[in-house]
Amino acid sequence: MATISDVARAAGVSASTVSYVLSGRRPISAETRARVQAAIAELRYHPHAGARALASSRTSVLALVVPLRADVNVPVIMQFVTAVVTAARTHNHDVLLLTMDEGTAGLERVAGSTMVDALILMDVERQDVRLPALRRLKQPSVLIGVPDDPDGIACIDLDFAATARECLRHLAGHGHRRVALVGPTPAVYQRGTSYADRFLGGFIEAAAEFGVRAVARSCEPGGDGVRACLAGIDAELPDVTALVVHNEEALLPLLDELRIRGRRVPTDVSVVAVCPRDVAVAQPVRLTSADIPAHEVGTLAVEMAMGLLAGRAAPTTRLLAPTLVERDSCAAPR
Amino acid sequence: MATISDVARAAGVSASTVSYVLSGRRPISAETRARVQAAIAELRYHPHAGARALASSRTSVLALVVPLRADVNVPVIMQFVTAVVTAARTHNHDVLLLTMDEGTAGLERVAGSTMVDALILMDVERQDVRLPALRRLKQPSVLIGVPDDPDGIACIDLDFAATARECLRHLAGHGHRRVALVGPTPAVYQRGTSYADRFLGGFIEAAAEFGVRAVARSCEPGGDGVRACLAGIDAELPDVTALVVHNEEALLPLLDELRIRGRRVPTDVSVVAVCPRDVAVAQPVRLTSADIPAHEVGTLAVEMAMGLLAGRAAPTTRLLAPTLVERDSCAAPR
DNA sequence: TTGAAAGCGCTACCAA
DNA sequence: TTGGTAGCGCTTTCAA
Numbered sequence A, B: 001m002a003t004i005s006d007v008a009r010a011a012g013v014s015a016s017t018v019s020y021v022l023s024g025r026r027p028i029s030a031e032t033r034a035r036v037q038a039a040i041a042e043l044r045y046h047p048h049a050g051a052r053a054l055a056s057s058r059t060s061v062l063a064l065v066v067p068l069r070a071d072v073n074v075p076v077i078m079q080f081v082t083a084v085v086t087a088a089r090t091h092n093h094d095v096l097l098l099t100m101d102e103g104t105a106g107l108e109r110v111a112g113s114t115m116v117d118a119l120i121l122m123d124v125e126r127q128d129v130r131l132p133a134l135r136r137l138k139q140p141s142v143l144i145g146v147p148d149d150p151d152g153i154a155c156i157d158l159d160f161a162a163t164a165r166e167c168l169r170h171l172a173g174h175g176h177r178r179v180a181l182v183g184p185t186p187a188v189y190q191r192g193t194s195y196a197d198r199f200l201g202g203f204i205e206a207a208a209e210f211g212v213r214a215v216a217r218s219c220e221p222g223g224d225g226v227r228a229c230l231a232g233i234d235a236e237l238p239d240v241t242a243l244v245v246h247n248e249e250a251l252l253p254l255l256d257e258l259r260i261r262g263r264r265v266p267t268d269v270s271v272v273a274v275c276p277r278d279v280a281v282a283q284p285v286r287l288t289s290a291d292i293p294a295h296e297v298g299t300l301a302v303e304m305a306m307g308l309l310a311g312r313a314a315p316t317t318r319l320l321a322p323t324l325v326e327r328d329s330c331a332a333p334r
Numbered sequence C: 001t002t003g004a005a006a007g008c009g010c011t012a013c014c015a016a
Numbered sequence D: 001t002t003g004g005t006a007g008c009g010c011t012t013t014c015a016a
Helices: A004-011 A015-023 A030-043 A049-056 A074-090 A100-112 A131-136 A160-173 A186-190 A194-210 A222-236 A248-260 A277-281 A294-310 B004-011 B015-023 B030-043 B049-056 B074-090 B100-112 B131-136 B160-173 B186-190 B194-210 B222-236 B248-260 B277-282 B294-310
Strands: A061-066 A094-099 A118-121 A141-144 A154-158 A178-182 A213-217 A242-245 A270-275 A288-291 A317-320 B061-066 B094-099 B118-121 B141-144 B154-158 B178-182 B213-217 B242-245 B270-275 B288-291 B317-320
Touching (some): A004 A015, A004 A030, A015 A030, A049 B049, A061 A100, A074 A294, A074 B074, A074 B094, A094 A100, A094 B074, A100 A118, A100 A131, A118 A294, A154 A194, A160 A178, A160 A288, A213 A222, A270 A277, A277 A288, B004 B015, B004 B030, B061 B074, B074 B094, B094 B100, B100 B131, B118 B294, B141 B294, B154 B294, B160 B178, B160 B270, B186 B194, B213 B222, B248 B270, B270 B277
Parallel strands (some): A061 A118, A118 A141, A154 A317, A178 A213, A178 A242, A242 A270, A270 A288, B061 B094, B118 B141, B178 B213, B178 B242, B270 B288
Antiparallel strands (some): A094 B094
């Protein structure tokens, strides 16, 4: 493999000049730059990442910690991952993929050994045990999600409380007065997942605000889970006229179950989903939905990491305003 | 951050001794080892990855190239990814995630800059344009999939031809003589995806072998795609008594469509799926299926990469024998 | 069983 | 506008 000295020799300049051509950190005459670039191309030169990291304390790598538990929605996770990798590349960074299996130790390992410049973490819990470790690292981190105490750490997410409010506002506007929330699987609540709690909190509050009677239930996956959830709702608040579904896995079985029971959407029951756009339109009925902007969130997470690295930004929390798109699943109650 | 010299000083030994304690590449007295390890723990020392890579030409990182096109089955991809990351960690390696967007340039970038020790690639095409580049790299690569000319490159995959044969053997054993293959989406065939072609080839051949009349059709996603596919099958070979489904996305809409048409599984029509175990059992009817052993393939891909790095293995192709598990979707034709 | 020291390839400071 | 060079923190040979 060619080294920087090989390039320097071929171009008739010094190694430092080659380095500066590459980094753009000091002015280089057009002529010199051209000669150097020709040599680089000629020799198919690629700077050695390790040497660069050693000399500059910069790796051009971001760590991305993804949840790989059974109860997460894989396609949505992948949307985040894709967005992060793509955005990272536009900033000339690569992505090191960590699963949460290793927990805090994994973070300390990659950060301690200077493998990455910054960390991005998904699936944040309200009292996330990783937070103290993150605060100790010399690298900045960005959370996708918002813990109870985000102090000193950057956070980005959809404003789930506002999203819940938006769903209820929409339904209340149609005249609904009895609404149920079909929430994520119980495990998601049990471990205090940030977004689930924030959505639930916003839902309860907005119900009071709009004068809507509301129930909320978690929902296990599959047809059985959906039936149990509906039964629970019915026991607590009979004759709901609308459902807010914050559970992608439940969507299809739920619509199925409603059809089997002869309850038509939106004639007999209105449905608002909280999910990525593409899953909302892929359902048997095109669902009115509040978008989960995975791509935007992933991109912004990378942008925030870059801001922190450049010293341009402080670690703050950023919540994206909800977008509710009307489709074919909401109508006035009969 | 503590350096190796800090550790050496704290333990009262030389830097090289610390290095050897870490690598185990030369005998160290128990007593010295203990002192060094205590110092390492005390100072929370982590070797600098870049420095290590520079000195040793080893990064302890694997590149994983994943397809992120619209027409891939995301949950299956994630199974491979999870398996690769987990296996990599058991070998003390991390995983750098690349998407195929960058194509050959991305491979040359991470390999050329010595960011990784080896590469693992998914979604291989028969005439994969990346092969020449891979052969030029100094790092070994492992393909998940088998191109037409795998010469000089390690490959690992399910034996899809044998899998197709196994499905037909099972159906022929039940007495079926008219069988259809519901294949992947047309785009998968169009780009010459290795596994799709190998399955199709095996299917045609085995049909002849077992005296079964067979049709094969690609199948677009969604209910409409499934109906079009079934129509095509019916036009070419009416009254098939069994379906082999090599398309996870189509599975649910297909079973739905059959139910709507009043064709019961397995009474009226038998179904064999080719998919991961968990999706086979998650369907409305527990499907007899040939397993796609994503976890095993991912793990073996890492193992092969390690073998190549250690010089213990040559780049060869390894095909896993199929496993067909009988469940509730196959019976004799009426 | 251990130590000393020469690089690995690059960046960035100091000079010119 | 450019060059020289001292490290960055580690591995590994050579010596003892």
